[in-house]
Amino acid sequence: MSAITHEHEHDHDHDHKPTGIKRWLFTTNHKDIGTMYLVFALLMFFIGGSMAMVIRLELFQPGMQFVEPQFFNQMTTVHGLIMVFGAVMPAFTGLANWMIPMMIGAPDMALPRMNNWSFWILPFAFLILLLSLFMPGGGPDFGWTFYAPLSTTYSNDSTALFVFSVHIMGISSIMGAINVIVTIWNMRAPGMTWMKMPLFVWTWFITAFLLIMVMPVLAGAVTMVLTDKYFGTSFFDAAGGGDPVLFQHIFWFFGHPEVYIMILPAFGIVSAIIPTFARKPLFGYASMVYATASIAVLSFLVWAHHMFTTGMPVFATLFFMYCTMLIAVPTGVKVFNWVATMWRGAMTFEVPMMFALAFIVLFTIGGFSGLMLAITPADFQYHDTYFVVAHFHYVLVSGAVFSIIAAAYYWLPKWTGYMYDERLGQLHFWCSLISVNLLFFPMHFVGLAGMPRRIPDYALQFADFNAFISVGGFLFGLSQLIFVWVIVKCARGGEKATAQVWEGAEGLEWQVPSPAPYHTFDTPPEVK
Amino acid sequence: MQLHRTLVSKLLLVTVLMFGFGFALVPLYDVFCEVTGINGKTSNVPATVLADGIDTSREVTIEFLARPNKDMPWIFQPEIRRLTVHPGEVHVMNYLAENPTGRMIVGQAVPSVSPGQAALYLHKIECFCFTQQQLAAGNKMLMPVQFYVDPALPAQFSTITLNYTLYDVTANWQGSAATENLGE
Numbered sequence: 001m002s003a004i005t006h007e008h009e010h011d012h013d014h015d016h017k018p019t020g021i022k023r024w025l026f027t028t029n030h031k032d033i034g035t036m037y038l039v040f041a042l043l044m045f046f047i048g049g050s051m052a053m054v055i056r057l058e059l060f061q062p063g064m065q066f067v068e069p070q071f072f073n074q075m076t077t078v079h080g081l082i083m084v085f086g087a088v089m090p091a092f093t094g095l096a097n098w099m100i101p102m103m104i105g106a107p108d109m110a111l112p113r114m115n116n117w118s119f120w121i122l123p124f125a126f127l128i129l130l131l132s133l134f135m136p137g138g139g140p141d142f143g144w145t146f147y148a149p150l151s152t153t154y155s156n157d158s159t160a161l162f163v164f165s166v167h168i169m170g171i172s173s174i175m176g177a178i179n180v181i182v183t184i185w186n187m188r189a190p191g192m193t194w195m196k197m198p199l200f201v202w203t204w205f206i207t208a209f210l211l212i213m214v215m216p217v218l219a220g221a222v223t224m225v226l227t228d229k230y231f232g233t234s235f236f237d238a239a240g241g242g243d244p245v246l247f248q249h250i251f252w253f254f255g256h257p258e259v260y261i262m263i264l265p266a267f268g269i270v271s272a273i274i275p276t277f278a279r280k281p282l283f284g285y286a287s288m289v290y291a292t293a294s295i296a297v298l299s300f301l302v303w304a305h306h307m308f309t310t311g312m313p314v315f316a317t318l319f320f321m322y323c324t325m326l327i328a329v330p331t332g333v334k335v336f337n338w339v340a341t342m343w344r345g346a347m348t349f350e351v352p353m354m355f356a357l358a359f360i361v362l363f364t365i366g367g368f369s370g371l372m373l374a375i376t377p378a379d380f381q382y383h384d385t386y387f388v389v390a391h392f393h394y395v396l397v398s399g400a401v402f403s404i405i406a407a408a409y410y411w412l413p414k415w416t417g418y419m420y421d422e423r424l425g426q427l428h429f430w431c432s433l434i435s436v437n438l439l440f441f442p443m444h445f446v447g448l449a450g451m452p453r454r455i456p457d458y459a460l461q462f463a464d465f466n467a468f469i470s471v472g473g474f475l476f477g478l479s480q481l482i483f484v485w486v487i488v489k490c491a492r493g494g495e496k497a498t499a500q501v502w503e504g505a506e507g508l509e510w511q512v513p514s515p516a517p518y519h520t521f522d523t524p525p526e527v528k
Numbered sequence: 529m530q531l532h533r534t535l536v537s538k539l540l541l542v543t544v545l546m547f548g549f550g551f552a553l554v555p556l557y558d559v560f561c562e563v564t565g566i567n568g569k570t571s572n573v574p575a576t577v578l579a580d581g582i583d584t585s586r587e588v589t590i591e592f593l594a595r596p597n598k599d600m601p602w603i604f605q606p607e608i609r610r611l612t613v614h615p616g617e618v619h620v621m622n623y624l625a626e627n628p629t630g631r632m633i634v635g636q637a638v639p640s641v642s643p644g645q646a647a648l649y650l651h652k653i654e655c656f657c658f659t660q661q662q663l664a665a666g667n668k669m670l671m672p673v674q675f676y677v678d679p680a681l682p683a684q685f686s687t688i689t690l691n692y693t694l695y696d697v698t699a700n701w702q703g704s705a706a707t708e709n710l711g712e
Contacts, residue, residue: 174543
């Protein structure tokens, strides 16, 4: 296959790339598209982050201070949508675009033109979503979970725009996922067998399958919301024979695999970084692959743990409770393997390693609070409180986002050809680590004490903790400006990076020069 | 390229099927709830088979609730609040409805049984909730529900609450009226 593919691919080579804006508009190069995804995700991270700042500003003191409750609801909603669909998912897709072809020895992604499309429809989706905030009546204010009837009977006129933008995000994700699967399936270099693939490739392969299975279900859910609101159907309307609880089932059938979509690639990144800086091969490679696959399968069987308080019969809550707890087993295998990889390794603590280590500790804290939430009777107490907010921010911010930052530091020298400023990177790490815990850890306490989420005001006894949390939030937001500074500085120049960059780094991506040339592996490498 | 095309079409097929699955969840959910009775929904199909006999050794209290939805101006209440029955006995219970407004309104009642697991054992032979109800301005009517409790009702249930929520569906009336007349 290799020789034929190689000759065929050659026809598609763009030896003269267009310059200026046209290069980026028309590019089919996986590295260009990866860069655009990453820059877009960073931009969205700051837009979504500034909405979080509005939320924390309002919650700094009890009482209503700065914004109207309805605007507060729009901020929580759009913050969630942007961070999930605009920051975390495109960042992982960007990393996949950049790294997967280089890691498996392929010249590009399998479907380069579709790749261009799947990126370029994304800015329009978010433009629509953001502009809807300026409509009369405001943007979406029903929470990122858009439960019916909040999103049908009680929503404002911008709901159609919300639905349309979610459709575009979904189409973009599905196209990206198909591209990843086809690339990994068909374009591995000779000798790159399934069980030799780097774990980042494996975790993305499994994530892509989750994406094509659940994003269409989300598309169905928003379509039903659209027709219920505008075209007189009654999927979720009891008067017409529908059921609002049905919405929650459909949404969480998408929603639970979705949270694994946002964490499996993170597992792959950490599994790449830990062996490099421990200078030991990954402990238990095969068990990592099987653990990832079993987490993906289990993710389809646990959705109703988000719905314990809807009045399910006891046997159903028990089923979902036990299935949820079962996920702790493969996840435990992973954490064990990372720790075992470091055991007696010759460790050094560069910035990527620091973020990866923080990931392991903080993600595990988020995992444990998840186990607490899985206990049905306890969940009745925790449901819709700040304890839930603390839980999912530990797994998504100090989990997924930290892994993305770790990946950026780890591969930045490969992308730019220069080493980043280690001192600034360490400053960024320590500021982020301290502020992220100031921000999210006290949320556990106010949550257990009963402070509800998504409410712009709170009882007086929560005032001190909330002021503390807000300060942590502002510090975390400011700390991320250091990250931008490091990236800009590194892109402009610095100490030349070698091909291998890190002493302990292994894999095909470290065999090409730094910066990686525009075209890599035109001739497939031989993998031994 | 051919290699890609086959795989891409398979993956697209999965995507389309999963989109369909999202919609298939709607009837699946209804069937699942009806079979297991876990949602407190009673069947929308009239019961045709009566119970084999009346179990006079047991008494079950049926409580009746009625609640117009917040946008529904009708006055809506059960004739009596509570009825004690033997499993297997057929009873008729009337709900009073009055339209105090100056316009014709069409109502649809949606039943809900609590505790949810008992819904499977409450059989309706005739119910005003099976069809939409029409009331002219200022009119009143009695709306009957004919039902029996299945003698197979597990012993743990001694009280069953039957609630009707009444919705204003005048806006959707035209189409439904036509089909209903055809049906009769």
